[in-house]
Structures are given as C-alpha cells and as structure tokens.
Amino acid sequence: MINRLVLWNIDLTLVDVSIVTREAYAEAFREVTGRPLVKLTPPNGRPDSEIVFEMIALNGIVPDDDHLPRFLHALARSFGARRERLARDGRMMAGAREALRAVAELDGTAQSVLTGTIRSNAVHKLAAFGLDGYVDFEIGGYGEEVYPKATLLQVAQGRAGRRHGVVFDGGNTVLIGDSARDVQAARIAGVAMIGVASGRSLPAELREAGADLVLPDLGDPSRVAAAVVALTSPARATGHGSA
Incomplete structure (x- = not known):
C-alpha cells in the first residue's frame, strides 16, 4: 500500500539544463512576440507561468489574455525540439539517480515532481538522464498550472x-528542493521539507526559510532515504484508490 508521498523539485535539485532552457x-x-528576448527573468524556483508574465513585462510587451497559453505552447515545442541536447549540454546533479532509487525502494512510497517546469518539459528533463522511471508524472504539479507553489503542492x-x-x-508528504521558495511552499502547505544546497540558495538561507533538514547535495542517498522516513508517518486509507 502506498502511504508516503515524496515530491521533488527538478531544476538544480535533480538536473541542470539551464543552457537549453534559456535558448528555448x-x-x-x-515566436510569440515577434521581438528578440533581451531580458530573461531569473527562475529562482518560480513556475514557468509566472516567469512568462514577468518576462513579457520586462521586455516592454503589453500582455494580453492569449500570451500565456501561446507562450507555453511555443515553449513546449521549442524545448522538445532540443531534447536530444539535454544530456550533452546539461548535467545530472550529483547523487540524483542514487537518491531517487533509494527513496523508490522505501516501502509504500510514491514519488513525483513539484516543479515550475511545464509537464512536457519536465518529462524531457528527467528522461534525458534516465530518471523518469522513478517518478509518477500523473500525480505531480507543473508550471503551466497557475497556482502558487504551496497550492500546487496541495493539488x-x-x-x-x-x-x-x-x-x-x-x-506523510515530503518536498525535496534547492530553493528558499521551495521551503516556503512546504511551510505554507504544512509538509516536511528537505533542502538541498545544490542550487542558488545557500544552506543558511534554506535553514532560515524553515527546512527541516539541509543537505549539501544528494551524494548520500541513504541519508536522503532515512530523512524521508524520519519526517513521515503512514497515510490514512480512504478506500477510493485506483492504483
């Protein structure tokens, strides 16, 4: 029986494909505006939907109602066209595969992603490094869903x-991510948080934001798995599962 949920951030927690992402x-x-991109908004743990709106404003474009769906559609196509370059021009974060495997081996544990990346691109990012088999994409939260990250976690x-x-x-839920925004989302949603100092947030920033545990990276998979167990308790059955 599945009774524990582990949600992973993707970028700078599991993989780094920032070069390809910027190009996409x-x-x-x-494609959407007919103008070159001059100023790219730093992601800082935010969803693609939020980044798009800010990027449009920063580059002097007056937003309209169809900018977001058009942009996300174009982003999916552009990123997908570059998927063969992800492994070559990007990298898997240290220990990512081993940590995912260690958590997957825990009894009663489901793994998915809570990411600012739109779903199709999230699949490409993990598949490029052979990590997609460890997560259930059907139960994740993604960047095209216009919710604050804490709400997306609850979704x-x-x-x-x-x-x-x-x-x-x-x-019975744990979020694992690299940014202070991830920690804040976990705190608002009331779930346990493992901060990984492999991204832009320093260990002190992750601790100050309220992470239950801060790791330098995912290089010790047994410690990651042990932390997940320590921070969770069994879920309650509802009798409506479809697994």
Whole structure:
C-alpha cells in the first residue's frame, strides 16, 4: 500500500539544463512576440507561468489574455525540439539517480515532481538522464498550472490521494528542493521539507526559510532515504484508490 508521498523539485535539485532552457525561452519569446528576448527573468524556483508574465513585462510587451497559453505552447515545442541536447549540454546533479532509487525502494512510497517546469518539459528533463522511471508524472504539479507553489503542492497531494486511495497531508508528504521558495511552499502547505544546497540558495538561507533538514547535495542517498522516513508517518486509507 502506498502511504508516503515524496515530491521533488527538478531544476538544480535533480538536473541542470539551464543552457537549453534559456535558448528555448528565447525562441518561444520571438515566436510569440515577434521581438528578440533581451531580458530573461531569473527562475529562482518560480513556475514557468509566472516567469512568462514577468518576462513579457520586462521586455516592454503589453500582455494580453492569449500570451500565456501561446507562450507555453511555443515553449513546449521549442524545448522538445532540443531534447536530444539535454544530456550533452546539461548535467545530472550529483547523487540524483542514487537518491531517487533509494527513496523508490522505501516501502509504500510514491514519488513525483513539484516543479515550475511545464509537464512536457519536465518529462524531457528527467528522461534525458534516465530518471523518469522513478517518478509518477500523473500525480505531480507543473508550471503551466497557475497556482502558487504551496497550492500546487496541495493539488499534487490530492492527485496522489485519488490515485492511491489514501489521504496525503503534512504528516506523510515530503518536498525535496534547492530553493528558499521551495521551503516556503512546504511551510505554507504544512509538509516536511528537505533542502538541498545544490542550487542558488545557500544552506543558511534554506535553514532560515524553515527546512527541516539541509543537505549539501544528494551524494548520500541513504541519508536522503532515512530523512524521508524520519519526517513521515503512514497515510490514512480512504478506500477510493485506483492504483
């Protein structure tokens, strides 16, 4: 029985494909606006939907109602066209595969992603490094969904709950990510948080934001798995699972 949910951030937690991502953004921006991208908004743990709106404003474009869906469609196409370059021009973060495997081996554990990346691109990012088999993309939360990240986390919990017939709440859910924004989302949603200081947030920033545990990286998979167990308790069955 699945009774524990682990949600992973992707960028700078599991992989780094920033070069390809920047190129895809630039191409999508030109396609949608007819102008070159001059200023790229730093992601800082934010969803693609939020980045798009800010990037449009920063580059002097007056937004309209169809900018977001057009841009996300263009971004998916542009990024997908570059998927063969992800492994070559990007990198898997140290220990990512081993950590995912160690958590997958824990009894009763479902893994997915909570990411600012749109779903199709999230799949490409993990598939490029052979990490996609460790997560259930059906129960994740993604950047095209216009929710604050804490709300998106709760959406993912609901999806996982319906799939597995249990209640996922603050007692049996763990978020693993590299940014202070990830930590803040976990705190607002009331779930446990493992901060990984492999991204732009320093260990002190992750601790100050409220991470339950801060690791330098994912290089010790047994420590990651042990932390997940220590921070969770079994979920309650609802009797409505479809797993």
